[in-house]
Amino acid sequence: MKKILINITCIVLAVLFLAFLQKLFMPKYMSSIYEGNLIEEYYDSDKDHDVIFIGDCEVFSNVSPIVLWEKYGITSYIRGSAQQLVWQSYYLFEETLKYEKPDVVVFNVLAMKYNEPQKEAYNRLTLDGMKLSKSKIDAIRASMLEEESLITYLFPILRYHSRWSELTWEDFRYLFNKRKVSHNGYLMRSDTKPVTVVPEGRKLPDYSFGENAWYYLDKMTKLARENGIELMLIKSPSIYPYWYEEWDEQIAQYAKENDLLYVNFLPLADQMNIDYSKDTYDGGLHMNLAGAEKFTAYLGKILKENYNLEDRRGDTKLAAVWQDKVEFYEWMKQDQAMEMEKYGYLKSYGAAAQAIIN
Template sequence: MKRNIRAALLWGAILCAGLWLLNALFMPKYMSDIPEGALIAEYYREETSHDVIFIGDCEVYENFSPDLLWREYGVTSYIRGSAQQLIWQSYYLMEETLKYETPKVMVFNVLSMKYGEPQSEAYNRLNLDGMRLSPQKLAAVRASMTEEESFLSYLFPLLRYHARWDELTGEDVKYLTRRDIVSDSGYLMNVEVRPAENVPAGRPLGDYSFAPACWDYLDKMADLCEKHGVRLVLIKAPSLYPYWYDQWEEQIEDYAARRGLAYINFLELTGEIGVDFSADTYDSGLHLNLYGAEKLSRWFGAWLMENCPVEDRRSQENYARVWNEKSAAYAARKERLEAEWSGKNPA
């Protein structure tokens, strides 16, 4: 009997070790391709806490530069953004973030209010795979799954990614147990320039009201921040597309006023900020490039210093050490990307 138990334990251990290894091998690494997939997990490698946390979709991780906020204002910040992050994913990320730290300000980009239902498995994966296993992750998965998805595959990603067996590359082995840093405190840098031309006007919608589920999650966010003494700031990033309707704007303004929240629509402030869509966007107005993001961050840093309880931490040794390293990496990345971009556009 003892021998049987020993054999079962031995083979059980071999099975589990093999499954762990296979999971690690088959998970997409997002190192050289679709770096957006690596953003969520990078947060867990942060060494210090932050005063400002940005939460939202590409309109935050492409448009704000935490490094500039540090360099010019001494504000420590991090972007917990990911591609097409839906509002319930933002909520659970917020809840999870509050397990690790209590920032002074949470900044939430409201574009995701337009999505009242789960959208796409691919984006769900980019948003959720990187989260550590926690009640928040499980709740986010449950809220996000499309009909074709299985809950189990979020616990054992091999069930989802096993079909990659004929796509595995050296990168999958190289990054089996580690990852490079692809962002700068959650900011995904892009230095290319593609001016915004012929931005399409929004086509009329049958119904401009946001889905009840979105309002519920926005309420939960406001309640959560209130409970933790965190100031919630709602923003609409200055992206020209997807189109932001006046009717949507009114609803958010009313909501912010009702809940006593700050709301900034950067689309209305582009002149004041100095964003020039002929030079400050890398994809014709959908997202800002590095130069646009720095302009926006400069304006927002000033606003934060004036309106929120954030402080200049540049003189604090523990923060300065970490952030100076981050700044050096930021500068190196900027230099490298600019050289690559000039190589593509010698003129």
């Protein structure tokens, strides 16, 4: 009996030790590549959102949920991640429905250009942050490159153990408690790098979106319909990567056939008052804070007009929750302004749409 107890204790301790090591070795994304935290942060949110955004950096860099709240009383969350592929957006949408049922889901269509998995590092930024669920497993299966294996996603220690020699103070400091980096999924950047040159779109052998991309967009449309959720398609006003007219026509046609609202915001820059010499932090790929606020203000009007979303600012309980978010937002604005003044660049906010996992 005693021997059995000792054995059980040893097994439990070994499992706990491995769990600890796994947590220690996983990248924390606290001093760079902040977008690695976005998917995970959602689970700590209040999950009472009128609108959920899904998609790539063109949502998490360009849309400010705080503006939607302050201007329209719309609650929203961005379930965005770096180079989020269509099937990942679909499974994130599916997973979100386990927690809440928004009125509207907004999907940014740039990802339609990808028909197959692209890069493990990007898969990790989206999938590692998801809680274990059938949606996560399905998302992993849909996203894996040939050389990847499911087990390394289920037990990330198998992927990250080689980081043991590269551990830094950050890995210990944020082992159990990470600080929040986003504003309901929005990654703020208030610095400016104007658009100077933008490469023209190269001619492509084929402008048709791939079957796989269509398959998951279709699934998204059906999922929304089955759950009484409005699906809106957008092309965010980022001017690079190039958005081809041929792509735009396909999305517009799809939206028409499926009775969805699709808005390409690229030709609406003037109406939104977006000035690409001031409103982007990386030469046109992503909006900076000023650009995101302008775009969101315009987008909010469209959401309000088309989906009859209630202004919830009168709900005192909800207003109190959002007041905290607004304060965090304003604090970060100030902090970034101070960093700009002190260093001339955002020293602690160097979020870049990039990732290499060691």
